[in-house]
Amino acid sequence: MDFSPALRPATLVRRYKRFLADVITEQGEALTLHCPNTGAMTGCGSPGDKVWYSISGNPKRKYACTWELTETHSGDVICVNTQRANQLTEETLRDECIPALAGYENIKREVKYGHENSRCDFMLQACKQVNCYIEVKSVTLSDEGQGYFPDAVTTRGQKHLRELIAIAEQGERAVLLFAALHTAITCVSPASHIDAAYAQLLKQALHSGVEVYAWGASISPEKMVLNRPLNVVV
Template identity: 65%
Template sequence: MLFTPALKPATLVQRYKRFLADVVTPEGETLTLHCPNTGAMTGCATPGDTVWYSTSSNIKRKYPHTWEITQTAAGDYICVNTLRANQLVKEAITLDLIPELCGYNSLKSEVKYGAENSRIDFMLQAEDRPECYIEVKSVTLAERDNGYFPDAVTLRGQKHLRELISVAAAGKRAVLLFAVLHSAIGRFSPARHIDLKYAQLLNEAQKQGVEVLAYKAELSADNMTLRSALPVTL
């Protein structure tokens, strides 16, 4: 995924009201960015870090600039725009960069399913195999080289696990794909210390046939590509 037009850098002053962040450009101008991330963003929003932002051509937007990537003082890149996770996964599936998800000839997005009125991120179909339901989660929480999800208690995430368990029970493929969007992360685990119920439910989901994958993106201020499988420890 190539950023076109190119992202621009600024220095983070503060994130506030969840969806807003103030930055200062290299020219000294203060801008307010839209922050497309509702999570805690632990370690991703330290004042003084470099923010890389995009600019929309939509003149009706109140905040035309969007916070895309954080570059930390340690030099790590973190994609904080959670919308990018699905875009990266879709691109990777289309380019056959995820071996576990190759061999399908149809990809649909945001398909309604389940008893709890959910929408699956992606459904893959082929004539010679069961449908494949894929739920995508963005991972940005890092402790040393360990990546964790979630970064806050997630009732929505727990619901998605229950839905995937039902899909697997019906004889279809159910896949939970963690898109790791932090360059320092080398392995993945559920965040038991943050949401124990989610971690327990994830372990049960795997036992019930839900496939758990973690793929890491190669990140820079120019482009992103999801291509490297990471070890998963439940």
């Protein structure tokens, strides 16, 4: 995924009201960004961090600029725009870069499924193969290279695991894909210290036949790409 037009740098002042962030541009201008992340964003943006933002050409937007990346003081880069996880995953699926998910003819997005009024991120289809339902989760919480999901209690994430369990028990493929969008992350685990119910459901999902994968990304202000498999430690 190439960033076009190019991202612009700024210095973070604060994040507030969940969806807003104040920054100072390199030209010294005070600017408010839209923050497309509903999570706690622990470790993803401290005052003084260098951030990168995109500019929308949509005149109807109240805030034309979107917070995309954070560069930490240690030099790691984090994608805080959770919408990018699905965009990256779709690109990776179409290029068949994840061997376990290659060989499908059709890729559908936002397909209704399950008994809890859900929509899976992707459904893969191919002749003579069962359907493959995929839920994608963006992982940005890192502790010395150990990635954790979620970074806050997620009832929605718990629901998605229950839906995947049901799909697997029906004999179709059910996949949970962790997209690690923090360059320091080398492996991924459920954050049992944050959401014990999610961690327990993930164990149940694995026992029920849900496939769980994690892929890391290279991230820069120019481009992002999911390009390396990571271990999932449950």
